[in-house]
Amino acid sequence: MNFQHTEDRRMLADTLERFIAGEYGFETRDKVANSDTGYSPDMWRRFAELGTIGALFSEADGGFGGAAFDISVVFESLGRGLVVEPFLGALMAGRAISSAGTDDQKARLAGLIDGSAVAAFAHGEPDTHYEPSRVVTRAARAGDGWVLSGAKAVVPHGEHADFFVVSARTSGNVDDEAGISLFIVPRNAPGLSLRGYPLIDGGRAAELTFTDTRLGADALLGAEGEAFATIESALGFGVLALCAEALGAMDVAQRDTLEYLRTRKQFGVPIGSFQALQHRMADVALEIEQARSAVINAAAALDGPRLVRERALSAAKVTIGRVGALVATEAVQLHGGIGMTWELPLAHYAKRLVMIDHQLGDEDHHLARYIALSKQ
Incomplete structure (x- = not known):
């Protein structure tokens, strides 16, 4: 199998690395990483203008890449520059929406790709120990909508995300793969509280607490209980x-x-x-x-x-x-x-x-x- 990158990917890597070398030197990166936001909204938009975010998504989602090697090329270049902008959250939250979302939910991807929005994937919890099926946060039906209760831990860029893709259990035991659902939660949802803090390697994260957080019926991402x-x-x-x-x-x-x-x-x-x-x-x-x-x-x-x-x-x-x-x-x-x-x-x-x-x-x-x- 030929693992040589295509010409388009080589051009993407070259463009991205030249931009990082010229505009995102270590002093700039250090200032951004230790800022109150933990990233630069201006840099986030400039990366979007280069097509860096779009390379993480397929044409069907409004991007121009989306293949595994596209993702590898982008993140390898980001690693060379120690870039702290919220690419990981955009990738994970965006991919979940792309996979399971309705057309209205997928409309949010445009904001990620053009750099006007920040998303975070909130799945890990204080006592999950990395287990993907261990979800303690609960979601229960309330009329036509949902009520979330629980907490999410160490959510990168959670402090300044415009919306979150959040996992919550709608049925079953805490370790069951079945019974987990995903929800799109805006940052201003009533009952959602955020506690932000700096990370030791730069940037910021947040703890999310859901206290009877009410969501509409359209917050459910995909089929109920089938999100694993x-x-x-x-x-x-x-x-x-x-x-x-x-x-x-x-x-x-x-x-x-x-x-x-x-x-x-x-x-x-x-x-x-x-x-x-x-x-x-x-x-x-x-x-x-x-x-x-x-x-x-x-x-x-x-x-x-x-x-x-x-x-x-x-x-x-x-x-x-x-x-x-x-x-x-x-x-x-x-x-x-x-x-x-x-x-x-x-x-x-x-x-x-x-x-x-x-x-x-x-x-x-x-x-x-x-x-x-x-x-x-």
């Missing part, structure tokens, strides 16, 4: 995106470390001439290529049968978690004390690599999941 497949698919898109983002961050960490080894001198010679350090960088390079293969495999399997897809995604997340930690550790250690300083971009890449492991399931979770899926 949609949730699993949306999470799969998110896992692929995070893995590709980590790959881009690894490439930059490796590049910057090699440059430092070539220029930092000890005993009058570049420290990169020391064989022990060369061996360590060779190991890093080999591991990054293993991670790249895992991401390519996951992207190739994304449209395949469920078991093949989910195994490939979990395998990629396990590999990214392990290799990301290795790259972060080696890059910091080979830089010495300066590698831990706030002023050096490398420290932020290392931090992001570590935190990606904890999003949408860490290495341990996905290893156990891969083993369980392999027995089916």
Whole structure:
């Protein structure tokens, strides 16, 4: 199978990376990441103008891409620039709406694609431990509408999202795959409260609390109680995106470390001439290529049968978690004390690599999941 990117994808990556290098340098990124909003609305619109958001969606949804490798190309480029804008939420929430929404609900995708709206996918809860079927938040019918009660945890950009795609249980036990429904919830819904806070790797997230939050009948996304497949698919898109983002961050960490080894001198010679350090960088390079293969495999399997897809995604997340930690550790250690300083971009890449492991399931979770899926 040919895994070379098409000319259109290469052009997209080149355009995006040139924009990030010219307009989203580290100082700009650092300012945006630590702002009160955790992202730049202006940058979000400018990324949209480049077609970056549109590349995540198919032509039927108003985009011009939407394939797994389109998503990989975009997020790998975003990872190289440590971009903190709400791409992940747009991808996951948008894909859920695309998969299960009515025509009126799908009309919301236009606002995501043109950068005029921000969406968040609110599925994880305080005690779910990454399990996709564990949903404690409840939704009950109330007249022609619904009432939501419960909480969602660590929702990226939740503080400033215009709307949320929220999972809630309408029947069954807390761990059942059946009985989960999805709802589109506007940020101004009565009974919804938000508590925002900064993330340690940049940007912001929020805790969502639903206290008898009333929604209309049109808030239900898809069939009642049958949302698990949609949730699993949306999470799969998110896992692929995070893995590709980590790959881009690894490439930059490796590049910057090699440059430092070539220029930092000890005993009058570049420290990169020391064989022990060369061996360590060779190991890093080999591991990054293993991670790249895992991401390519996951992207190739994304449209395949469920078991093949989910195994490939979990395998990629396990590999990214392990290799990301290795790259972060080696890059910091080979830089010495300066590698831990706030002023050096490398420290932020290392931090992001570590935190990606904890999003949408860490290495341990996905290893156990891969083993369980392999027995089916």
